[in-house]
Amino acid sequence: MRQTIVRNVAELPTYGYGPRSGPWWGAMGFMALEGMGFAIAVGTYLYLYAIDPNWPIGAAPPDLWPGTTEAVVYLLSIIPNEITNRAAYRQDLAKVRTGLVVMSLIGIALLVLRGFEFAHLNTRWDNSAYGSIVWLILGLHTTHLATDVGDTVVLAVLMFTRHAKPRRFSDVTDNVFYWNFVVLAWLPLYALLDWVPRL
Amino acid sequence: MSVTAESNELRDDVLNGLQLSGQLERVWRTPSGLVGALMSVDHKIVGRRYILTAFAFLLLGGILAMLMRVQLAGPEQTFLSADKYNQIFTMHGSTMMFLFAVPVMEAFAVYLVPLMVGTRNIAFPRLNAFSYWMFLFGGCFLWISFLFNVGPDVGWFSYVPLSSLQFTPTKRADVWAQMITFTEVAALAVAVEIVVTVFKLRAPGMTLDRIPLFVWAMLVTSFLVMFAMPSIMVASTSLILDRLVNTRFYDASSGGHPLLWQHLFWFFGHPEVYIIFIPGTGMASTILATFARRPVIGYPVVILSLIGTGFLSFGLWVHHMFVTGLPQLGAGLFTASSMLIAVPSGLQIFCWLATLWDGRPVYRTPLLFVIGFIVIFVIGGLSGVMVASVPIDTQVHDTYFVVAHFHYVLIGGAVFPLIGAVYYWFPKIAGRMLSERLGRWNFWLAFIGFNVAFFPMHFLGLIGMPRRVYTYTADMDWAHLNLLSSIGAFVFALSFALLLVNVVYSLRKGALAGDNPWNGSTLEWATSSPPPPQNFDRIPVVKHRDPLWADSESLPVIAGLSAERREVLLTSLAEAEPQTREASSEPSIWPLLTAIATTVFFIGSIFTPWAVLWGTPPMAVTLIGWFWPSGSKEDEE
Secondary structure (H helix, E strand, C coil), rough: CEEEEECCCCCCCCCHHHHHHHHHHHHHHHHHHHHHHHHHHHHHHHHHHCCCCCCCCCCCCHHHHHHHHHHHHHHHHHHHHHHHHHHCCCCCCCHHHHHHHHHHHHHHHHHHHHHHHCCCCCCCCCCCHHCCCCCCCHHHHHHHHHHHHHHHHHHHHHHHHCCCCCHHHHHHHHHHHHHHHHHHHHHHHHHHHHHHHHH | CCCCCCCCEEEHHHCCCHHHHHHHHHCCCCHHHHHHHHHHCCHHEEEHHHHHHHHHHHHHHHHHHHHHHHHHHCCCCCCCCCCCHHHHHHHHHHHHHHEEEEEEEHHHHHHHHHHHCCCCCCCCCHHHHHHHHHHHHHHHHHHHHHHHHCCCCCCCCCCCCCCCCCCCCCCCHHHHHHHHHHHHHHHHHHHHHHHHHHHCCCCCCCHHCCCHHHHHHHHHHHHHHHHHHHHHHHHHHHHHHHHHHHHCCCHHCCCHHHHHHHHHHHHHHHHHHHHHHHHHHHHHHHHHHHHHCCCCCHHHHHHHHHHHHHHHHHHHHHHHHHEEEEEHHHHHHHHHHHHCCHHHHHHHHHHHHHHHHCCCCCCCCCHHHHHHHHHHHHHHHHHHHHCCHHHHHHHHHHHHHHHHHHHHHHHHHHHHHHHHHHHHHHHHCCCCCHHHHHHHHHHHHHHHHHHHHHHHHHHHHHHCCECCCCCCCCCCCHHHHHHHHHHHHHHHHHHHHHHHHHHHHHHCCCEEHHHHHHHCHHHHHHHCCCCCCCCCCCCCCCCCCCCHHHCCCCCEECCCECCCCCCCEEEECCCCCEEEEEEECCCCCHHHHHHHHHHHHHHHHCCCCHHHHHHHHHHHHHHHHHHHCCCHHHHHH
């Protein structure tokens, strides 16, 4: 079939930020399906809660301090996360490096805190359906957190190597975007796990 | 401190036709040899593998169906024991639903969607390769377990408490639950790839109202996968945790509830029907337009119907649970929503009939299968409206009436258009035509065999034959209809054998297809058959809904993409305006290694929870290898 060139796109950039970038949409897709996973897990919790009048079943509610500390750290982490985001848009490599190291450390700190939270749930996974669902929800979010921390650490290492190409800054903004989802996902889960058993 | 932009590079606008083809083929081809084949990230190669693997599972699932029909052909048969029959019907259902029906639709999308939207590869090609390996390993794992006599035997729905440790103390239910996870990972990955491919990799000018109907269907399907599959993920994970580490999700004595399983399973399970059916409608629309030789009438209506069906499919799951004693108000609501979904499906059918009526139809094999699909699906839809009603469902629940209904819906709704799609797109994939004569035999054997096999089951159900029974006594008066059904099943199976013969014969002896043998209107026909590694030498520009019919003399294209590295054009979401030229992944062995590590993790965790600990580091290492940009041409500079 004969072809007619009607436009030249040579001048277009080789990467984009936010909705102009493919990986951003990929992150959106994974957020949608992971968000649905959390929603289903929350639905499971509420279903079990609805059919059992003695909630939490045979256990004290979780101790508040680990989850609350985490919630505070998550909320505060938005500040360095946003600073990293702006530095990435400016393609300021030094600040991006600093930002990614800080965010990696915050992620690792949250994983340590998460260990304390499991220890202070005041129930085991095999005590009752209540224990099972709180361990499952916390486990799901921990997997979510750990994979994002892993991604942040790898990206940080990349930015200290020769692979710190311009398009990598777009990856940094996607990582920032995804972290905001990790934070957003945590807040309703925190309310569910730590406060609903106290109602 | 900042990093500078890339330097000058070879672009396609400085090369003439032959030079450009050769250069792009060198850049986009899959490396040769076994290792090269294992590294492939070409959507066409992955798609072909996916299609072939899914059809291999269809063959296996079909053989099991035949074994069941031999057993049920007469009363008090001893061909299969009750135990073996349980395994076989479980394996048949699980294979057909999880290893054939959903994967084969996604497989066609993996092959076709990038071609139909006019791009050079799917979004996230390495994820695509990974998803295939996960699907393959998950399917093999299930079937190897079956051959070693640890295959699941609790139905494709795996209801608790039947599948709990108390009633299934062996590893059978664990095998089933982990297979679910494999197929979820594969299906979810493909869904995200399809969504991003459709949203961002469409050819310039392919606005939302110019997207081909099959692509629209796959977009809606992908969203269904993304929002339905997490439910079965939570359900199956909870099941295996109950079995392995004594969680209590489904244990009524500790605050759990068996009905929780059914809610979670059917919240996935009913959209699953539409995950299988909606791609079939997309195939039907595409085939119908080509052979009616006119665009589908009511393009916006068809799209709104697809979206409407997608939304409504999430509001139906409770009609599978009418006999579990749920509140009356809920039963009424779900009856209404179950009946309501007939409306968008009906609208599509009217659009297709109007297209045929107004067109100049050419009755070739693909169109015959689409017409067969319409007839069979309408019958399945009508029995669907019947079982959506609580009083009727209460009577026929768990009888052969339901078996007849869902085979009419699933085989009529998915398999018939799928076989039509095989005949339609085989020339593009293989470069040769399938035999039309064998195709017509194939269709009539399939149509007659199917109806003889499954229509009698309506009557069997109405006179009380329960489903999932391995035999029946002579005094039940079910023998004649069962024998008829078994004969029909073998005729139906013969039609698939004929399809296989046709494919094998035509791969060697079929007539050469040429670029566009059916005079199709969509972009996959704008490239050679089979397509080159780069799909298109120059990316087409779309100015009409049926670009190859509207621009039949000369196809408008763009220039300016890189000719020395893998690059795809990203466009805006609604208007498909060019935005960026983004790198596409190079071939890599890491998706395969990651899939192997993930398989070890999943299978290990059937036997010991510690696999979660020792299985994680290999997965992490392979994932880092996958994402590390070593080998990327852009990073090697």
